[in-house]
Amino acid sequence: MSRSLPLITTAERRNRLGRRHRLAPSVRAVTVTEAAEAVVALHATDAATVFLSARARLAEGGPAVIERALYEEVGLVRLLSMRNTLFAVSTELAPYVDSSTARAIAAKERRTLLKHLAEDGQGLDADWLAAAEAAALEALDVHGPCTGSQLSAAVPALRQKITLGRGKRNEAQTGVATRVIRLLAADGRIRRDRPRGSWTSSQFRWVHTQSWPAVPADEARAEIARRWLRAYGPATEADLKWWTGWTLTDARRALAAVGPDQVRLEDGSTALVSPGDTGPEPVPEPWAALLPGLDPSAMGWSDRGFHLDPAHRAALFDYAGNVGPTVWWNGAVIGGWAQRADGEVVWRLLGSPGRAAEEAVAAEARRLAEWVGPARVTPRFRTPLERELTS
Structure with missing residues (x-):
């Protein structure tokens, strides 16, 4: 049966990568947003990766161009999302990433922190957490962009310490500031702004922002799958599940909503491409x-x-x-x-x-x-x- 499917060779897959990922010189992106959207999202766990990945895909422009896109134009934002990893995504795509992936991560983060607060036994609870979050947002409104240490200095609640594993062998005391800030960021109520130091620094300042518009989760996952398949197809549902961190059921539903075509690869296996995307890719120049x-x-x-x-x-x-x-x-x-x-x-x-x-x-x-x-x-x-x- 697979023999009747269109064949996409290894050379063809590499041609797609060179052109669609904007790595061949003739197809490099004009804007940072175009560079990011070409690969759906840029990994942002390492601050330098965003810059160096964008650089490789841009026709021109130095670090200042990427900084402007991130912090002045805000055409890209960093979100804790796929695989519980930090990514930089376009503001157009951000609501879909938020609904498809980040919402579930934020909910888990909140449950975990509330569990630790309850286990610590100091009476800190959801009401205390809500008040601490509100105080942090108010401090950002008053003082403008702040680092985590600056926020802690301005908000006494963020200087609170809790004990994890109380009475156990691995008992450890930790501050709540990082956890509260991470939760606010996961909820989309604050975002990373220009860091202290150069573009390679991960010591970000934080700014108060509005949460992303709600998009139905199924619709959001379908949109992510559609864009991913265009950038990375031929690929498999296992690839999508791995890349997103979704359950296999969610990955399959998202792909079903896209309606991909099936193709045959050189090793005899099958993979998926965007609907109608079975034809040859133009061969890029050597790169x-x-x-x-x-x-x-x-x-x-x-x-x-x-x-x-x-x-x-x-x-x-x-x-x-x-x-x-x-x-x-x-x-x-x-x-x-x-x-x-x-x-x-x-x-x-x-x-x-x-x-x-x-x-x-x-x-x-x-x-x-x-x-x-x-x-x-x-x-x-x-x-x-x-x-x-x-x-």
């Missing part, structure tokens, strides 16, 4: 890219076999499955890179892709080093090859 750790092009599938040689995984991923900085050539991962303490961008190819690839990678490394300038980038999740290159 090289140096992508940061956690970049969406490496993290968009649970099965990455079409662009990553399994033999290279140990060098490029950490023990938890986080990808480090990668070197790409025409839609395949061919090595890794790092920035040394003196600012030099160094790289190593895993295999022999040929002289054209080596020259293109060297040129891209020079472009990256010039773009980063005096900043220093150390991935939050360090991998064996990245550590070796910087040792």
Whole structure:
């Protein structure tokens, strides 16, 4: 039966990646929002990843252009969402991400904090938490953007400490400020603003904002699935389940609402594409890219076999499955890179892709080093090859 399905080859999948992820020079994005939407969302756990992922997809513009999109135009916002991970998404997509994923995370965060408050036995409860949240929002209205420590200084309730695991071997005392701030952010009532320090800093200031408009959860998940399938198809329901962190039932319902077409892959397996998206992708010009750790092009599938040689995984991923900085050539991962303490961008190819690839990678490394300038980038999740290159 699968033999009658349209065939999408590995080369075709790589062509799609190069063009749809805006990595080939001729299709690079004009705006930061376009760059983010090309891959649905940019990983934001590591502050530098947002900037370096956008840089790789932009036709022009330095860090200031991305800062303006995040903090002045607010065309992108950071949300705790897919896989309980921080992502930067366009403000157009944010309500769908919020309803499809972030709402459930926020509810779980609230239940967990209330449970810890009750177990601590100091009489702190939902009313206390509501008052602390209201006081934090009022402080932001009065003082403007604040860091977590500045908020704690302004709001006495945030200086409260609770004991986790009271009476147990792992008993530990912790402050509530970080947890309350995280909960306000998960609820969409505050957002991350310009950090203290450079664009590589994760010490964000916070601002009071309005919660996102409500979208029915099924509608929101269908919209996320539609965009994801366009960016990452051919892909499987297992890939979507992994990428979103949804249940298998929710992933299947979202895909059913999209109505994808089925295609055949070179290994004989089947996968899904957007409705009608079975034709060939134009072949992009040869391209090289140096992508940061956690970049969406490496993290968009649970099965990455079409662009990553399994033999290279140990060098490029950490023990938890986080990808480090990668070197790409025409839609395949061919090595890794790092920035040394003196600012030099160094790289190593895993295999022999040929002289054209080596020259293109060297040129891209020079472009990256010039773009980063005096900043220093150390991935939050360090991998064996990245550590070796910087040792």
